[in-house]
Amino acid sequence: MTETTGTAAGARNGRQDGGRVGGQGDGRGGRLRCAVLDDYQDIARTLADWDRIGDRVDTRFLHEPLSTHDEVVAAVGDCEILVVMRERTPFPAALLDRLPRLRLLITSGMRNAALDLAAAARNGVTVCGTASNSEPPAELTWALILGLARGVTTENAALRAGGPWQQTLGADLYGRRLGLLGLGKIGTKVARVGAAFGMDVAAWSPNLDHRRAAEEGVTPCASREELLETSDVVSVHLVLGDRSRGLIGEAELRRMRRTAFLVNTSRAGIVDQTALLRALREGWIAGAGADVFATEPLPADDPLRTAPNFLGLPHLGYVTRRNYEGYFGQAVEDVEAYLAGRPVRTLG
Template sequence: MTTLRCAVLDDYQGVARELADWGRLSGRVDVRFLDRHLTDHDALAAELADCEIVVVMRERTPFPAALLDRLPRLRLLITSGLRNASIDLAAAAAHGVTVCGTPSSSEPPAELTWALLLGLARGVVTENDSLREGGPWQSTLGADLHGSRLGLLGLGKIGTRVARVGAAFGMDVAAWSQNLTEERAAAAGVTLAASKEELLETSDFVSVHLVLGDRTRGLIGAGELRRMRRTAYLVNTSRAAIVDQDALVRALREGWIAGAGSDVFETEPLPLDHPLRTAPNFLGLPHLGYVTRRNYEGYFRGAVEDIEAYLSGAPVRTLG
């Protein structure tokens, strides 16, 4: 039996090997793990030239048609989660490449949303840095959650979880999206905002939980940011392109809003000279929303299951 070759991409933390039993593939698949991020198509094509199987982490490494064209040996492409907008599914099908997903949980990104929101509201990073560096003892004035309004753009699985926590904090929770109905909002225990504009104008905290698409790309631009209260905070753990990045930098520098937190960026890793790195009152994280042990175990164990199913001739969790 010919041994197939598999590459696991973007294993930043070097944990993929230990979080799943890759030994189940021994003798059938030779697996290697890459902890460095490759953005150049020439480098990627060279690295993956001998691979029949590739495992990708979320949307870290896109697989457009131009890259798939250069990987004639590729037969199975596995993505963590059950959706990946950075894979050209039509091109994959045209090349005879099966695309599969893995289990994924909505709890971790909802939890991280609150890490950002609380970090902003109580100046956690500023106060911690001051304490460690011997600076002033108390320099910020926290924003209250209890009694304030939490506005959610999107009320899917993650948005609904965030809403429940907001209610537990005693917040008035409202939501808006283009397809959200009063019935769906009521079922989640939140108020349906009359419009996106009304949500932005009346909320003390705004959190983004929408899927990126033609209707949501650039949904929050300069006009929308100006509608927000100067004391309000914006948090985005969804997709960076939903919020105009240039407008966000300007809003922070000119004080249109009190602060912003983001776990997502249009270019990742974020370039060293990106203006958000030095924007005032900005709390940024390196796309950690889904990065938890349990979620990663689901990803990599799911990848092993996908490979075994493919080898048996009955692939599971296929996309496209």
């Protein structure tokens, strides 16, 4: 496990001296202990003013995933405050019960399916969130769609290696159908870009708002099957839940056109990963792009890493500077409000 400590100012000046936020100390002298988990890029210190709470809170930053409950307890069991990044580290009841010192848990965003809010309440843990912008995942969705349609990774790899000049024949988007599974905040933004490209945009979801679809110029499909059978690009934008889990399985993938692409920037559980791998290997569809996986980080030996016509990214949908500045900046605000006895942006 990699861990760093230090003031935000020290980080900006390139300090790697192990000094703690708020000065030297280990949580003694009345200061609470706080850990920022899953700071993969080692940038959380530089994106918020942690010094604002430094006289009351001892903060440390962890950069490696914590894979088991034992690892979490060993790493942060001494902390009263935890800052977590979405669903990178789950906090079910079994783990929360093993963190008796924990009093404040802050998550990026205002929804985190990996946190057991009932167990947190039972253990006396206040859970707070932050704002989250929907533009970054919508933008990344189009990075995947365009990358698949124009063979970007294949052509770039060949160019860098001095390989053949032009290997792929791009798929047109203009005049083709973009099918959206879900038309919420992100789906709506993806729809607008599709319309700008001259695509026919259609949508389906269990609770599709037909009035909203009409306002966006989106054609509502009567069924999931109709959307899959008629779309050239299918993009998933649903919340993972009981009704959406496994929504796209073998039968659904076989309904898609052999020339179609499937893109998932929502949650891996919506698409049956075994069926998707078979679809790619056997050519049921032209290709797939995904930013989300059943296990993250994706294991080194996962077969999706080498699947044909697969464009995968390491869950970057929300990973932008503006989002992170909001996450960590508001995390500091959440700590301040909690210390003042007036928690804000509470969940549950």
